Amino acid sequence: MQSRTPVTRASGRPRSAEAAAAILAATREALVELGWSKLTLGDVATRAGVAKTTLYRRWAGKNELVVDAVAELFDELVLPDRGTLAADIEGVVLQFATILARPEARSGLMAVVAEATRDEALRERIRESIVTRQKRLVLEGRARAQARGELPPETDPLEAARTVDLIFDVVAGAVVHRTLVSAEPADEDWARGFTRVLLLGLKGASQSD
Amino acid sequence: MQSRTPVTRASGRPRSAEAAAAILAATREALVELGWSKLTLGDVATRAGVAKTTLYRRWAGKNELVVDAVAELFDELVLPDRGTLAADIEGVVLQFATILARPEARSGLMAVVAEATRDEALRERIRESIVTRQKRLVLEGRARAQARGELPPETDPLEAARTVDLIFDVVAGAVVHRTLVSAEPADEDWARGFTRVLLLGLKGASQSD
Amino acid sequence: MQSRTPVTRASGRPRSAEAAAAILAATREALVELGWSKLTLGDVATRAGVAKTTLYRRWAGKNELVVDAVAELFDELVLPDRGTLAADIEGVVLQFATILARPEARSGLMAVVAEATRDEALRERIRESIVTRQKRLVLEGRARAQARGELPPETDPLEAARTVDLIFDVVAGAVVHRTLVSAEPADEDWARGFTRVLLLGLKGASQSD
Amino acid sequence: MQSRTPVTRASGRPRSAEAAAAILAATREALVELGWSKLTLGDVATRAGVAKTTLYRRWAGKNELVVDAVAELFDELVLPDRGTLAADIEGVVLQFATILARPEARSGLMAVVAEATRDEALRERIRESIVTRQKRLVLEGRARAQARGELPPETDPLEAARTVDLIFDVVAGAVVHRTLVSAEPADEDWARGFTRVLLLGLKGASQSD
DNA sequence: CAGTAAGCGAGACGGTACGTCCAGTCTTGTT
DNA sequence: AACAAGACTGGACGTACCGTCTCGCTTACTG
Numbered sequence: 001m002q003s004r005t006p007v008t009r010a011s012g013r014p015r016s017a018e019a020a021a022a023i024l025a026a027t028r029e030a031l032v033e034l035g036w037s038k039l040t041l042g043d044v045a046t047r048a049g050v051a052k053t054t055l056y057r058r059w060a061g062k063n064e065l066v067v068d069a070v071a072e073l074f075d076e077l078v079l080p081d082r083g084t085l086a087a088d089i090e091g092v093v094l095q096f097a098t099i100l101a102r103p104e105a106r107s108g109l110m111a112v113v114a115e116a117t118r119d120e121a122l123r124e125r126i127r128e129s130i131v132t133r134q135k136r137l138v139l140e141g142r143a144r145a146q147a148r149g150e151l152p153p154e155t156d157p158l159e160a161a162r163t164v165d166l167i168f169d170v171v172a173g174a175v176v177h178r179t180l181v182s183a184e185p186a187d188e189d190w191a192r193g194f195t196r197v198l199l200l201g202l203k204g205a206s207q208s209d
Numbered sequence: 210m211q212s213r214t215p216v217t218r219a220s221g222r223p224r225s226a227e228a229a230a231a232i233l234a235a236t237r238e239a240l241v242e243l244g245w246s247k248l249t250l251g252d253v254a255t256r257a258g259v260a261k262t263t264l265y266r267r268w269a270g271k272n273e274l275v276v277d278a279v280a281e282l283f284d285e286l287v288l289p290d291r292g293t294l295a296a297d298i299e300g301v302v303l304q305f306a307t308i309l310a311r312p313e314a315r316s317g318l319m320a321v322v323a324e325a326t327r328d329e330a331l332r333e334r335i336r337e338s339i340v341t342r343q344k345r346l347v348l349e350g351r352a353r354a355q356a357r358g359e360l361p362p363e364t365d366p367l368e369a370a371r372t373v374d375l376i377f378d379v380v381a382g383a384v385v386h387r388t389l390v391s392a393e394p395a396d397e398d399w400a401r402g403f404t405r406v407l408l409l410g411l412k413g414a415s416q417s418d
Numbered sequence: 419m420q421s422r423t424p425v426t427r428a429s430g431r432p433r434s435a436e437a438a439a440a441i442l443a444a445t446r447e448a449l450v451e452l453g454w455s456k457l458t459l460g461d462v463a464t465r466a467g468v469a470k471t472t473l474y475r476r477w478a479g480k481n482e483l484v485v486d487a488v489a490e491l492f493d494e495l496v497l498p499d500r501g502t503l504a505a506d507i508e509g510v511v512l513q514f515a516t517i518l519a520r521p522e523a524r525s526g527l528m529a530v531v532a533e534a535t536r537d538e539a540l541r542e543r544i545r546e547s548i549v550t551r552q553k554r555l556v557l558e559g560r561a562r563a564q565a566r567g568e569l570p571p572e573t574d575p576l577e578a579a580r581t582v583d584l585i586f587d588v589v590a591g592a593v594v595h596r597t598l599v600s601a602e603p604a605d606e607d608w609a610r611g612f613t614r615v616l617l618l619g620l621k622g623a624s625q626s627d
Numbered sequence: 628m629q630s631r632t633p634v635t636r637a638s639g640r641p642r643s644a645e646a647a648a649a650i651l652a653a654t655r656e657a658l659v660e661l662g663w664s665k666l667t668l669g670d671v672a673t674r675a676g677v678a679k680t681t682l683y684r685r686w687a688g689k690n691e692l693v694v695d696a697v698a699e700l701f702d703e704l705v706l707p708d709r710g711t712l713a714a715d716i717e718g719v720v721l722q723f724a725t726i727l728a729r730p731e732a733r734s735g736l737m738a739v740v741a742e743a744t745r746d747e748a749l750r751e752r753i754r755e756s757i758v759t760r761q762k763r764l765v766l767e768g769r770a771r772a773q774a775r776g777e778l779p780p781e782t783d784p785l786e787a788a789r790t791v792d793l794i795f796d797v798v799a800g801a802v803v804h805r806t807l808v809s810a811e812p813a814d815e816d817w818a819r820g821f822t823r824v825l826l827l828g829l830k831g832a833s834q835s836d
Numbered sequence: 837c838a839g840t841a842a843g844c845g846a847g848a849c850g851g852t853a854c855g856t857c858c859a860g861t862c863t864t865g866t867t
Numbered sequence: 868a869a870c871a872a873g874a875c876t877g878g879a880c881g882t883a884c885c886g887t888c889t890c891g892c893t894t895a896c897t898g
Binding site for chain 4: 499515541588591594600
């Protein structure tokens with residue numbers, strides 16, 4: 001995720017590659033069973049079959065560890081090709097809702113966002129590992145719709161970027177709010193209704209520009 | 210917020226009314242300075258000039274206390290009468306963004322939502338104290354728009370309720386996601402763009418029903 | 419040992435008297451089983467059925483705790499009345515050797531002395547709790563010998579004090595060195611030989627003054 | 628101190644001779660600065676410019692290392708020829724007190740003795756490296772006094788050995804107790820008083836045998 | 837208006853987790 | 868094979884809070 005090929009040939013025993021994977025898996029497992037607030041790093045280390053020091057050597061604390069553990073979950077998201085833009089969006093919305101239905105994602109994501117309200121570095125880490133990385137879905141979706149002729153090619157690149165951000169916040173925000181704050185399921189019906197409003201809104205906005 | 214009218218006339222010394230207010234104020238103060246995770250109930254008690262036992266006699270723990278402390282913040286929200294539905298919505302969106310810019314709200318709200326992912330009772334408490342209570346804004350807004358003739362009177366009450374929920378999740382979710390996850394400001398420009406998409410979407414959806 | 423009657427009526431829950439006793443007993447028990455270096459305060463707390471915090475609330479660390487635990491052991495020493503000064507001294511020497519044969523005394527005393535080489539406060543605590551307290555034996559022995567007419571009443575008080583110190587260092591030092599450094603038993607034969615040399619030396623020195 | 632002459636000609640790279648010396652010197656340096664309990668083998672290795680593995684290849688642990696480091700200090704002791712037995716003894720006593728005034732000796736010696744109370748192998752190592760080695764001073768002193776005619780040649784070899792042990796324990800024990808437990812200086816005055824008592828006692832004891 | 841039941845401040849209590857430090861071992865590549 | 872470097876497991880450290888408890892004191896309703 002960060003260093004590809006170490007330029008300076010490190011001396012001493014190299015860090016175990018297995019350890020990092022085991023720790024992240026153990027973190028997700030513990031999030032499922034215990035949730036954020038009862039997750040302890042000592043317990044994660046034990047589950048991973050690793051000493052606490054090994055864990056602290058690689059992550060500064062609970063926040064950083066959980067961001068990394070949760071970020072991997074969202075990499076599962078793919079843009080399905082269902083033939084129409086509306087169907088594609090509905091598909092992503094449902095996938096997203098499915099991930100947010102998993103306890104490790106629910107608990108981990110919100111807690112980390114809460115912590116980030118007071119920690120600029122953590123905020124940046126979230127933006128980098130999660131937000132920016134997943135905006136790819138919006139970009140792909142638009143490109144595919146343009147290829148199909150459903151959307152015209154964008155003319156103003158700045159405006160286009162602003163629209164991508166807006167779509168991302170609206171989609172992700174609505175799903176998160178529905179499932180976590182309102183605590184109602186984001187099922188197919190809901191996804192269909194939401195997608196319709198979103199697409200009509202976007203279409204109307206682009207025409208009346 | 211908890212007991213309205215005590216049915217069983219309590220004997221013994223009654224609970225100090227000042228204490229509750231001082232504790233909630235101290236909680237918000239501590240949230241500002243320390244954030245959720247570093248806020249300790251011992252510290253809150255000290256700030257409020259109260260013993261820890263007094264605090265525990267009224268709230269079961271950190272979560273419950275913070276829900277109450279944060280819920281009060283959202284009672285500030287009012288629906289401004291700016292003449293058009295679009296302007297009214299923009300006004301509420303900006304007010305909401307302003308509250309979410311305050312550290313006690315950012316940190317407290319998200320943390321409590323995170324905890325609620327694993328605590329049904331807390332989830333219910335949030336729904337009751339925050340979500341349901343603030344849906345009044347959507348209802349008022351619709352009523353006012355209908356009075357102005359901007360919207361037709363609803364025909365299907367079930368569909369109408371579903372739309373209220375959708376609007377609430379989209380508005381609240383988008384603002385929260387924009388400010389807390391994407392960590393970008395929800396300023397006037399953004400509010401205008403967002404409102405336009407939302408209204409066009411809703412209008413289109415209601416016509417093509 | 420320290421506060422007789424609390425003048426200022428303490429507020430809050432009073433400290434448990436049983437806890438202190440249980441902790442000191444547990445400390446001696448752990449010293450027997452584990453020795454100084456493997457004794458951990460967490461283990462002592464567990465044995466005493468007490469939380470670690472309770473232990474730390476009363477003692478600053480391992481050193482202070484062990485000084486107190488060991489000091490009590492030496493309070494068992496009494497000056498037997500065996501009829502002659504020589505016999506009395508032999509008796510004390512053997513009692514002292516018996517105590518030093520107990521593992522909690524051996525291990526605890528020397529370790530604490532070792533730590534005290536770099537800690538003036540600890541040195542003072544040892545002097546107060548052990549050295550000064552046990553010099554009473556030398557004083558009593560002299561008084562009894564004077565009453566029997568075995569020793570003349572002292573004339574120069576400064577010289578007398580210096581002699582008490584010398585006797586104490588020679589007796590305690592020889593027994594400790596014999597048992598702990600040379601690692602040979604301080605049995606009756608040895609005690610008899612040692613006492614004879616000591617008494618003859620003291621008698622000779624006082625005559626040739 | 629450990630391997631005299633390697634019988635089996637070792638293959639591979641031979642052990643660095645400088646390393647051992649550097650480690651022992653670093654150990655004494657660390658004892659001075661940190662004392663026994665805060666001395667860490669990692670720090671010693673760093674000071675000696677050596678890897679931890681090198682250190683562990685030669686010593687089993689902290690105890691063994693410190694015994695060796697401290698034992699060398701006592702090899703400085705020599706029996707001065709001041710003309711009379713009394714003066715010779717006073718000289719050794721003062722030399723011994725001087726060494727014990729050095730922090731590396733105080734702290735290291737007592738700590739190692741404390742550890743030895745629960746470790747027979749370490750006890751044996753101390754007896755071998757320090758006790759037996761330094762008894763030479765008592766033997767030399769007696770021989771010299773006999774040559775001068777101050778003492779008669781011994782007749783009973785068993786009794787003579789017992790006396791050597793007694794003298795050693797009394798001298799070493801008194802000095803150690805005086806300086807480390809009572810925490811008073813063993814200066815010239817004290818040495819003179821102590822020596823007088825010791826010699827008179829020994830003389831009296833040998834006459835009345 | 838005396839009695840009494842509950843509330844109150846203070847702070848000790850049994851626990852649990854923290855994040856750090858060190859012991860002693862192991863795994864690299866280098867000498 | 869010894870070496871420097873440094874990651875590894877394991878375990879104790881001393882601290883910080885949690886939520887409970889036990890004090891002595893205060894307050895307002897009740898009989």
